[in-house]
Amino acid sequence: MGTAVGGGKAVPRYVQIADEIVQQIRAGVLGAGDMVPSESELVDRYGVSGGTIRKAMVEVRASGLVETRHGKGSIVKARPPVRLRSSDRFRRTHRQEGRAAYLAESAQSGAEAKVSVLFIGPMEAPEDIAGRLGVEVGTQVLARRRLYFRNGTPVETASSYLPWDVVKDIPELFAENPGGGGIYARLEEHGHVFAEFVETLQARPASKAETSELALSPGAPVVHLVRDAVTEAGRVVEVCDTLMAADQFVFEYRIPARD
Amino acid sequence: MGTAVGGGKAVPRYVQIADEIVQQIRAGVLGAGDMVPSESELVDRYGVSGGTIRKAMVEVRASGLVETRHGKGSIVKARPPVRLRSSDRFRRTHRQEGRAAYLAESAQSGAEAKVSVLFIGPMEAPEDIAGRLGVEVGTQVLARRRLYFRNGTPVETASSYLPWDVVKDIPELFAENPGGGGIYARLEEHGHVFAEFVETLQARPASKAETSELALSPGAPVVHLVRDAVTEAGRVVEVCDTLMAADQFVFEYRIPARD
DNA sequence: GAGTGGTCTAGACCACTGA
DNA sequence: CAGTGGTCTAGACCACTCT
Structure with missing residues (x-):
């Protein structure tokens, strides 16, 4: 297949997914200490390839709300740092x-x-x-x-x-x-x-x-x-x-x- | 093929490539205003796939020494900003x-x-x-x-x-x-x-x-x-x-x- | 138009974690 | 061991820039 079809805007899919995950954290759907779903699970859920989820998670990490450890997964950070x-x-x-x-x-x-x-x-x-x-x-x-x-x-x-x-x-x-x-x-x-x-x-x-x-x-x-x-x-x-x-x-x- | 073969260390190839490019800029091999070689040229030069070069360039951009524009390429920034x-x-x-x-x-x-x-x-x-x-x-x-x-x-x-x-x-x-x-x-x-x-x-x-x-x-x-x-x-x-x-x-x- | 970067895929193999 | 993230590939299509 191709690229972000459908709506036909400019926002890449991985950014949409990243935003969605960040929103869930900010809204409390995912609370402090919770694990973010694994990448393979996100692949299923969003119906995109692993690479796209990977890029999305890079964005999520950049938000500072999440910490990722190798064989473990991504965990929502304890708290409103600052x-x-x-x-x-x-x-x-x-x-x-x-x-x-x-x-x-x-x-x-x-x-x-x-x-x-x-x-x-x-x-x-x-x-x-x-x-x-x-x-x-x-x-x-x-x-x-x-x-x-x-x-x-x-x-x-x-x-x-x-x-x-x-x-x-x-x-x-x-x-x-x-x-x-x-x-x-x-x-x-x-x-x-x-x-x-x-x-x-x-x-x-x-x-x-x-x-x-x-x-x-x-x-x-x-x-x-x-x-x-x-x-x-x-x-x-x-x-x-x-x-x-x-x-x-x-x-x-x-x-x-x-x- | 597989991953970074050869030496068998831990430093990913894309980081090595990114460092190499950053060094070239710092050393003046690439001067202010010069174009960084295009991604496809880097693919040839380093013998890796496009995705790897792409990740390397993300790192290079993060260094702040380079500015990338879409259909154009990456240009070494004019200045030691600051x-x-x-x-x-x-x-x-x-x-x-x-x-x-x-x-x-x-x-x-x-x-x-x-x-x-x-x-x-x-x-x-x-x-x-x-x-x-x-x-x-x-x-x-x-x-x-x-x-x-x-x-x-x-x-x-x-x-x-x-x-x-x-x-x-x-x-x-x-x-x-x-x-x-x-x-x-x-x-x-x-x-x-x-x-x-x-x-x-x-x-x-x-x-x-x-x-x-x-x-x-x-x-x-x-x-x-x-x-x-x-x-x-x-x-x-x-x-x-x-x-x-x-x-x-x-x-x-x-x-x-x-x- | 040719050439560039930007997004996405589908699948491979590796390295780390935990039971 | 199974499951996780991390790296890499080879190729597709898109959007932008310049001529």
Whole structure:
């Protein structure tokens, strides 16, 4: 046979099918944790070939509502992802309450948060990081690499880099748990008082490697966020390089009106 | 025949081919404006079937380095896109110099910018906008919908919504060109002095409709940005709803350290 | 018209999951 | 083991672009 006959519009069949499945999820016909019918079952149900169903499922995955595992099937994701990541999570009052930024926000939205430390130790500064820290490429810096989970699924990797002369007298920064208020609290206790944080964001499709690290569907977008922590002395004492699953976050920034 | 024979690894052939093409572009073998070989030529060159090449090209498109048009082919994109969109483009000094935010930034990065006005006129406030403006759903507001171009290609759609009682005495806001400094300058001249701007961002794959409006490849990510302009009186006098091609922008925000 | 990408098919084989 | 998704093929027809 041929192509989408019948109506004779422009919407390809696989898009129609994808939309139909997405609607069923949004409408609750398929609820959180339910399995999406298997591809072969969908082939029967819609009377199209496997390739077409396959393309439809690629679209469905791109919607972020579903997670597919190989010999298993596709399962409707647990929930309306989206965690607000607001710009005032760096307030000192939050730190003094003893909570690190990510916990403060997770608590707000009632989700279970977890951090797994992947690496803490010395490292030669990569080029872009060295530039931001104002040190030579290859200089030794402290790297702290972690993976953040939310409700059991990885949503974010973060790598902090700090100049060695800053960290060498702050033993807590070498510990998995740097203590109440996080590393920023420790830094301010040691005289590195922050003036501002500069964040740059860019969204792009996940690479193959990132796809597996964050358990994403191929092609799902990620947000690459890099933050410079600048002290009142004008020095960048930390660069935090973060990669986040885009469907898990909404970013909020408040910009004061200025002259 | 079967699958990726030979080595016997896990990397699918279409990914290998996609990577190879992407490398050629990054290395400059294929330069800006060059046509990527046609799919049938790639079929010959790599000795695989059309479907495999097709999947490879989907990957290549996802990299954002290439733009594909139907009966034409794939062309290597003109540019290392990326335009910095920094949070201090709302400074009054910029407005007083008579330049609107987008022009100030475009000038910086030496790109040709253009705006096309799609619609200016009264409109019933949609639900989310009404909520932000603090008016009833369906109340009449002024809508200003524009499409921004950069070097000839559309990169951003923006829709501003303003309460009717605010705009009714400011005729410039109904004009395509609201005058030097843009609508924010006009609003401040009429007593609406801004205290802050609140921006929320979310990245997601483009929908089918957005794909065509911004001339994107299917599945390419977009950034949805909504900005509330808040006056010193605590009122939101403008909501700007923006959709941007993610590969065209880097966002920068400066966050002052606070208690 | 010839050439391009876009959709679809019908069937093959592989790799992973779970009972 | 049966069932699932993942990759690949070879060929068909369609829609768009350019000449």
